[in-house]
Amino acid sequence: MNFSLTKVQQQLKSDFSEFAKKVLNTSIYERDKDLSFSKEDWQKCADFGVLGISVSPEYGGYKIKLDLLSATLAMEGLGYGCRDNGLPFALSAQMWTVQLPIEQFGTDEQKQRFLPPLISGKKIACHALTEPNAGSDVFSMQTSATKVDGGYILNGEKCLITLAPVADLALIFAVTNSKLGKWGISAFIVETNTMGFTVSSNKEKMGLRTVPIGSLYFKDCFVPEKNRLGKEGAGWSITNHSLEYDRCSILASQLGAMEYQLEQSIAYVKERKQFGKSVGEFQSVSNRIADMKLRLETSRLLLYNVAWIKDQGRPAMLESSLLKLQLSESYVLSSLDTIRNHGGYGYLSENEVERDLRDSVGGVIYAGTSDIQRNIISKLLGL
Amino acid sequence: MEESIIKHIEQELANEEIEDGLELTDDLLGSGILDSLGMMKLISFIEEAYSIQVAPEEMVIENFMTVESICKYINSKV
Numbered sequence: 001m002n003f004s005l006t007k008v009q010q011q012l013k014s015d016f017s018e019f020a021k022k023v024l025n026t027s028i029y030e031r032d033k034d035l036s037f038s039k040e041d042w043q044k045c046a047d048f049g050v051l052g053i054s055v056s057p058e059y060g061g062y063k064i065k066l067d068l069l070s071a072t073l074a075m076e077g078l079g080y081g082c083r084d085n086g087l088p089f090a091l092s093a094q095m096w097t098v099q100l101p102i103e104q105f106g107t108d109e110q111k112q113r114f115l116p117p118l119i120s121g122k123k124i125a126c127h128a129l130t131e132p133n134a135g136s137d138v139f140s141m142q143t144s145a146t147k148v149d150g151g152y153i154l155n156g157e158k159c160l161i162t163l164a165p166v167a168d169l170a171l172i173f174a175v176t177n178s179k180l181g182k183w184g185i186s187a188f189i190v191e192t193n194t195m196g197f198t199v200s201s202n203k204e205k206m207g208l209r210t211v212p213i214g215s216l217y218f219k220d221c222f223v224p225e226k227n228r229l230g231k232e233g234a235g236w237s238i239t240n241h242s243l244e245y246d247r248c249s250i251l252a253s254q255l256g257a258m259e260y261q262l263e264q265s266i267a268y269v270k271e272r273k274q275f276g277k278s279v280g281e282f283q284s285v286s287n288r289i290a291d292m293k294l295r296l297e298t299s300r301l302l303l304y305n306v307a308w309i310k311d312q313g314r315p316a317m318l319e320s321s322l323l324k325l326q327l328s329e330s331y332v333l334s335s336l337d338t339i340r341n342h343g344g345y346g347y348l349s350e351n352e353v354e355r356d357l358r359d360s361v362g363g364v365i366y367a368g369t370s371d372i373q374r375n376i377i378s379k380l381l382g383l
Numbered sequence: 384m385e386e387s388i389i390k391h392i393e394q395e396l397a398n399e400e401i402e403d404g405l406e407l408t409d410d411l412l413g414s415g416i417l418d419s420l421g422m423m424k425l426i427s428f429i430e431e432a433y434s435i436q437v438a439p440e441e442m443v444i445e446n447f448m449t450v451e452s453i454c455k456y457i458n459s460k461v
Contacts, residue, residue, distance in 0.1 A: 180413050181410075181413035182413065182419065234442075236419070237442035241439035315426075379420060
């Protein structure tokens with residue numbers, strides 16, 4: 001195992017970070033308050049090539065085919081430079097849970113038809129798996145896809161779907177054969193303006209408020225057979241395949257944000273004087289900084305390890321659960337510590353320190369809760 | 384091959400003890416003998432034991448529903 005980064009990888013991380021710093025950090029405070037999604041920033045990311053890092057160049061992907069570690073480093077750079085945590089989160093959701101499955105499981109026609117407009121930013125897509133009664137137990141879903149002449153009829157509901165209110169396309173998972181259990185789930189790429197398909201308005205949430213979230217409703221919604229992704233019953237493998245890639249990317253931007261928090265904290269506690277000296281000279285503060293650094297580096301090692309294992313073509317079930325648990329929980333703790341380091345200044349929203357804490361909490365819930373990660377880890381240890 | 388896979392499932396992966404033993408034609412994932420994690424572990428075991436690479440699009444019912452279908456799939460790969 002060698003974690004020395006190549007010059008190309010270092011440059012990639014630096015390029016993404018500089019891009020974010022220069023062009024993405026505007027009016028986040030206001031957009032966080034009024035739940036506003038910036039299509040303009042999304043387009044800037046597409047133009048820069050962010051959305052292409054999960055896809056081969058032949059379908060409009062990044063100029064060179066990136067391995068997962070390189071793509072992870074790019075997203076780490078983006079997370080470090082971008083103060084809007086919602087944006088990298090949403091970009092990752094589309095890249096790894098929609099674009100990647102289309103490239104891996106799609107027909108040539110589907111790849112040509114759907115990938116270029118997504119990567120260029122002309123269209124936005126969401127991944128629709130969760131239902132009101134199917135969260136952690138996601139394969140107990142009830143949305144059905146009944147086979148009819150020439151296609152399928154969708155009926156049901158999806159909820160907590162990132163990007164749903166602004167999406168042009170949705171990758172929808174539905175039961176095509178209830179007798180087959182997990183083997184009876186199929187995936188469909190559906191345009192959101194299809195008859196019988198309705199989308200809720202944006203739902204207000206605690207953090208990641210610059211990214212819209214909502215529900216999808218299907219009432220006798222006809223989907224042509226050519227829009228089914230993969231074979232009938234491939235829903236389970238499509239979901240499992242993208243999981244570890246998605247985790248790397250989402251968590252990478254959080255890692256970048258944690259690095260920024262640490263630097264921001266160090267600068268502030270050096271500058272801020274109380275009782276005649278920098279507050280960083282007080283051991284209770286400097287110890288907190290040390291804890292932040294420890295969380296950052298342990299999280300980084302776990303992240304790079306998962307990316308490296310995936311690049312070897314091997315499964316990373318245990319490692320990716322350890323990563324998800326450690327990094328998402330660390331981000332919450334580091335976000336809270338950053339507020340503590342900034343004192344009352346950090347508590348005021350206008351100073352844009354406290355937002356990270358609100359943004360971080362979703363990370364211990366989405367893409368497998370911390371409770372579920374602990375279950376997976378203990379089960380993989382033979383318990 | 385069949386015996387080795389059945390033994391591995393019964394001893395290492397099954398959610399609960401299987402009454403009367405695992406049959407070649409038992410539905411592994413659909414009937415709940417394995418959960419998603421168990422199936423992923425089984426695929427890892429097969430990849431290692433038989434030196435094959437299971438492509439994501441090959442993780443479908445035709446190849447992994449039963450021990451019988453798994454053996455047929457492995458034989459088609461080696």
